[in-house]
Amino acid sequence: MHATETGCLIPAMTIVLSTPTADGVREAIAALREWQHDQAPMQLHPGDIGWNYRFGTAETAAVVRTWSRNGRILAVGMLDLPTLVRMTVASDAFHDEDLARRLVEDFSLPERGVLPEGAVSIEAPQGLLLHDLLTKEGWGVDEPWTPLFRDLAEAVEDPGVRIKEIGLEQAQDFADVLRSAFNTTRPTREYRHKISAAPFYADARCLGAYDDQGNPAAVVTVWSAGPGKPGLVEPMGVHADHRGRGYGRAITVAGAAALREMGSSSVRVCTPSSNVGGVATYKAAGFAARPEIADRIRKV
Template identity: 35%
Template sequence: METGFTRRRLTDREAGTVLASLRAWEPSAGCGWQLQAGDLGWALRFEPAIRDEQIRVWWDATGRCAAVILCDQPGSARCAVNPAYLHDSTLADAVLADLSRRLDRAGGGPWIDPPPGPGALTRALLAAGYEPDPDIWLHLWRPLPGAVAEPPAEPTVRAFRSADAAQRVAVQHAAFPGSSLTPERYQRLRAVPGYRAELDLVGTVDDRITAFCLAWLGPPGGTALLEPAGTHPGHRRRGHASAVIAEAFRRLARLGATGVAVLTPVSNRPAVALYRALGFTAVAERRSYWPAPP
């Protein structure tokens, strides 16, 4: 079998193929470990020029997707690798060489998040002098359907509507200061393969959006992803995010998902506490790798 790999920009025509590949690489049951389809789906909201900078797709000699790299934060890269190539040193060396050129070291980077376990990319990082970042991320998972609390009187939880765009974007910015979301990007997001309108949820009080959650299906019968979920600061600690996420659980279960995953830093204690209260348990720790200090 040929072992040559090439990287090229992700076209709109190929986006569905790459998203399907990410879903296929996920285990059919239990918790997904790598960059997931929902992560890439959320990143596809950007304009083509930004997507070209953030998304790097590698293909094998037969035209099969071999690896997907998402550089959606300054100096960082999250990597998913086709299980057939997890231990392929040729692909790992090519990916690392490309990322070393691509990622700058501003702010102490680059941070590279390889697939977990002793795969070829992790071995290549260690051989190149990288070391694990001390900051730990928790991979949290919850089975579906599981016990789901009855919806409270407030907020009212429903699917996003086109007329909500300006409000939805404003609440995203309030929940995550510095967010890059715009109404135009939200419109683009809604055209991404894999986006499902019934899984794009908002919580409202007096017709004002207070919380939101966007869920993405994984492989059939597998793990779904929440990306993003948040609450307006003026409505935190009132159960609004919990209500929206609980409705996402119900809808995901009806669509055949058997579990749902989130990834959050250990240092984000409020988020960890919220997810644990919703029935999530930590199933793995994730660490990025960065160059050892000289």
């Protein structure tokens, strides 16, 4: 409640938590695009939601959450796992106390439909008032991650290997490399087809690095947030048969060049600090590491 000049109490503007429709996801992505800038900490990017479209349009809408006040989206979250929400807030709402308190409530109460009971995690940008409130509520910190950034003001060097765009006809190459890179059976040809349906996919590029025999060695998907804004690497992978030959650096450099052509001001990525090889690859591709960050965790 807030007091008026006459001393009467009126209700504060209610913050509304929503699971958007497919069209509503477009509004959430538009808000995320607006909030991206080079000075911002590592945060949820439109490309994070775009990459989730590999599971389908309805499936992506089901894992997105928005928090709005008076019709304006103030925060966007995405359930990367049932127990992990990745989120960020509007640039002018980092210290909005009403929003921060509402977020803590919604993250803490399973009946709100964001996180379940038990052990859960929150990925949120550094500098949010939310972190102070989570600490007071007893939330801890998880393993460290390393954010890496590369400025794109200057021309990007030649990657030094054969690079070509991964279109729908190369969907199998895309799936094969990702399955090998991440030692999983999940990526299929359909991944490449479904992410093409992502809102703003016109601002994304899938690229492949090929060896001298024409075999796919590495792939990357990069996402622009619009001209003059930071782009994102999500994901990058090297086939197990081609590791240690510089393909990771090469495909990352190619991705940076593609983002620069699309008007991105910089490119960013975040990887577990324990992934020493990954951190080294991004540094070799001209990225600079920023101070480590960590998810917030609630243990059982």
